[in-house]
Amino acid sequence: MYKNEKYLPLDAMKYPRFCGIGTFMRLPHQKDVSEVDIAIAGVPFDTGATHRIGARFGPEGIRQHSRLLRYYNPAQKVHLFKHITALDYGDFSIMPGYIYDSFDMITEQAYELFKQDIIPIFMGGGHEVSFPLLRAAYKQHGEVALIHFDAHTDLWEGYFGGKDMNGTPFRRAYEQNILDVAHSIQVGIRGPLYDEDDYTISEKLGFQMIDGPALHEMGMKACIQEIQKRVGNKKAYVTFDIDFLDPVFAPGTGTPEVGGFTGYEALQLIRGLKGLDIIGFDIVEVNPSFDHAGVTCGMAANMMYEFMSLVALRNKEAP
Numbered sequence: 001m002y003k004n005e006k007y008l009p010l011d012a013m014k015y016p017r018f019c020g021i022g023t024f025m026r027l028p029h030q031k032d033v034s035e036v037d038i039a040i041a042g043v044p045f046d047t048g049a050t051h052r053i054g055a056r057f058g059p060e061g062i063r064q065h066s067r068l069l070r071y072y073n074p075a076q077k078v079h080l081f082k083h084i085t086a087l088d089y090g091d092f093s094i095m096p097g098y099i100y101d102s103f104d105m106i107t108e109q110a111y112e113l114f115k116q117d118i119i120p121i122f123m124g125g126g127h128e129v130s131f132p133l134l135r136a137a138y139k140q141h142g143e144v145a146l147i148h149f150d151a152h153t154d155l156w157e158g159y160f161g162g163k164d165m166n167g168t169p170f171r172r173a174y175e176q177n178i179l180d181v182a183h184s185i186q187v188g189i190r191g192p193l194y195d196e197d198d199y200t201i202s203e204k205l206g207f208q209m210i211d212g213p214a215l216h217e218m219g220m221k222a223c224i225q226e227i228q229k230r231v232g233n234k235k236a237y238v239t240f241d242i243d244f245l246d247p248v249f250a251p252g253t254g255t256p257e258v259g260g261f262t263g264y265e266a267l268q269l270i271r272g273l274k275g276l277d278i279i280g281f282d283i284v285e286v287n288p289s290f291d292h293a294g295v296t297c298g299m300a301a302n303m304m305y306e307f308m309s310l311v312a313l314r315n316k317e318a319p
């Protein structure tokens with residue numbers, strides 16, 4: 001019935017959901033990924049924070065609030081563990097305060113996962129970690145299309161005279177030619193900017209952008225069609241900054257912007273990525289110190305559940 005009984009969450013009929021060590025979804029924690037489709041890995045690095053620090057505690061917070069996830073996803077009509085095997089890989093080691101050393105460490109550890117032909121789901125950390133993660137993806141897959149949900153483009157040249165922070169990862173990735181820009185799309189961008197030029201930067205560099213107000217106007221279904229059309233059959237990497245959501249739904253983040261999206265809208269968008277050739281996911285900027293009652297961490301856990309469901313659907317349709 002299950003794809004592999006070794007890789008199931010703890011049985012909630014034997015061990016109530018509040019029991020047990022807090023791995024993601026109470027899955028087994030191990031480093032050997034040779035038998036799994038999905039590895040969940042924490043990337044607890046936030047030294048690139050331009051505003052509130054604390055996203056290094058994101059993985060720990062998300063894990064604690066992932067206890068309520070269950071096997072069957074009724075929205076996608078898929079029973080996850082009939083079609084996938086998954087584990088909690090634990091956290092990458094990083095060097096707090098040292099951005100370039102940590103970037104190298106993150107790339108190396110992420111590549112260990114990519115090269116074993118599995119789908120990694122990374123939990124940041126600040127958005128700066130997406131750059132070293134994309135370098136690892138590139139090493140295995142070549143250029144990938146970026147599907148980017150965020151309140152900000154994160155395409156800035158730099159801040160405070162420095163180059164690498166949580167507002168710059170995709171500028172660096174763009175410069176290093178590791179993205180398939182012509183098939184990449186940014187969704188949900190909004191909030192006050194420094195200058196008019198900041199608004200046009202995405203399209204100038206060749207990305208498609210659907211900004212926040214446009215997304216509210218067009219609705220989720222039309223946006224899904226745009227994403228599907230833009231990415232087509234290219235290999236894609238999904239990066240989800242939790243500040244895509246309105247601060248009401250995700251207060252626990254570093255740079256909140258009003259006028260965002262509901263939890264349900266975010267779930268709809270991720271569900272709509274069905275059928276795309278996605279090789280990896282990250283969810284970033286979850287900052288438990290600014291969270292209330294686990295609202296943000298629980299939301300992030302559910303987004304990851306939808307990532308897992310996409311992989312399960314893919315396996316279900318092409319076992």
Ligand SMILES: [Mn+2]
Pocket residue numbers: 127150151152154166241285
């Ligand atoms: Mn971001």
